[in-house]
Amino acid sequence: MSTDTSSETKTNTERDPRIEEQFDEIRRSRRIRWLLIAVGVGVVLFFFYNALYAVELFQAELGRYFPNFLNALTDYFPFLDFSAFPFVDPSGFGQYWAFIEERNLIFDPDASLTDxxxxxxxxxxxxxxxxxxxxxxxxxxxxxxxxxxxxxxxxxxxxxxxxxxxxxxxxxxxxxxxxxxxxxxxxxxxxxxxxxxxxxxxxxxxxxxxxxxxxxxxxxxxxxxxxxxxxxxxxxxxxxxxxxxxxxxxxxxxxxxxxxxxxxxxxxxxxxxxxxxxxxxxxxxxxxxxxxxxxxxxxxxxxxxxxxxxxxxxxxxxxxxxxxxxxxxxxxxxxxxxxxxxx
CATH class of the missing domain: 1.10.3720.10 (MetI-like)
Known part of the structure; x- marks a missing residue:
């Protein structure tokens, strides 16, 4: 008897129009939320695309000058050698330390702790x-x-x-x-x-x-x-x-x-x-x-x-x-x- 009653209650609940209306409202709100998110992403991408043009990034022809950029890297990193594998010459690190010591970048021998x-x-x-x-x-x-x-x-x-x-x-x-x-x-x-x-x-x-x-x-x-x-x-x-x-x-x-x-x-x-x-x-x-x-x-x-x-x-x-x-x-x-x- 109790089983029949619970089954009937469940059936009535599933058919309750108020619950169905709530489910529909949730579905609509989700669709609206995702639509707003899509519109927001579209607006951001639109401004991003125009921003790239504003900073002349597309006109910069970065790919054309990329080989020159690799060559210029050896000025900053003297230990790089792209002509031979593994592209690293450990002796180049010494140039860094020589300049750091010469210009007293991390230690000044003339400074006194107490004076x-x-x-x-x-x-x-x-x-x-x-x-x-x-x-x-x-x-x-x-x-x-x-x-x-x-x-x-x-x-x-x-x-x-x-x-x-x-x-x-x-x-x-x-x-x-x-x-x-x-x-x-x-x-x-x-x-x-x-x-x-x-x-x-x-x-x-x-x-x-x-x-x-x-x-x-x-x-x-x-x-x-x-x-x-x-x-x-x-x-x-x-x-x-x-x-x-x-x-x-x-x-x-x-x-x-x-x-x-x-x-x-x-x-x-x-x-x-x-x-x-x-x-x-x-x-x-x-x-x-x-x-x-x-x-x-x-x-x-x-x-x-x-x-x-x-x-x-x-x-x-x-x-x-x-x-x-x-x-x-x-x-x-x-x-x-x-x-x-x-x-």
Missing amino acids: PSTGGPLAMFGEAGITLAMGFAGTLIGFPLALLFGILGSERVLPFPLNFVFRGIMSSIRAIPALVWALIYVPLGGLGPATATLAIATDTIGNLGRLYTDELEEVEDGPIEAMRTTGANGPQTITFGMLSQVTTPFIAWTLYIFEINVRIAVTLGIIGGGGLGRVLSVQQGLLDFTNMMATILVIIVLIISVEMFSQRVRSRLRADETPDGFLTLLLGFPRRMAESLTK
Whole structure:
């Protein structure tokens, strides 16, 4: 009897027009969604096709000049020999090291560890140390204002529209790349490491301050209310009720911006800011592509070393973050370097 009843119920359910209508609605929504996806892909491909024409990629005749490109690679990589298998001449690597030693790219014997007049400990790393010093000093110089603007830019601290004043300042700073900030500071001290450091510091205020503001917007209300119930004033509430919740993210974001600033220091060096970037620019002007590649290798080592240090520290601060390995950092270097050009 119960079997007949369950069978009848199932039959009625299958024939229920409301369920059939729901199924039809689901089918229609799926068709519409896939149609929209197809239209979106078509629009992207249309603009992509036109973008290739806009950058004259089709007119470049890359295939025609590809053999010349292979020959030119031997200028950058002297150990390549396409005339004989396996196309590698190990003796070519010595040209890299000879230039690195000659120009003190990774070690300067004239710098003293204890004498600041010779550059101090960072200058002992040669031109790489100068690049590292610009990124490090620029980060620390910009940190106080980044922290101040980041706090005052939060609506939890200042009501709208007062907080928007500081948000607007940070947005204005971010709208101008660090490369342009360096050019703005040229009348102040000419092109050199000093103006490059000031440009990095200014850029840090906008980028790091905005990250601080976003973190403060996500803090829990509980500790803030607890501080207010104890009679704490505004600064005490901000310090112990808000900043105490974001200490770890603040340190992590500061280290991340430090990574970016070191890459920016390389970029600013190309226009005369000093360090590895200036060496790279000089060798490019001399059309000495082997020395250019030697400098690029030192840049890669410097950037990856900084990132490994930063990510190891951040991985200790954030339990859910797995530090990237050496190979991942190496393969991702071109993308990160390109992103730093827009900072």
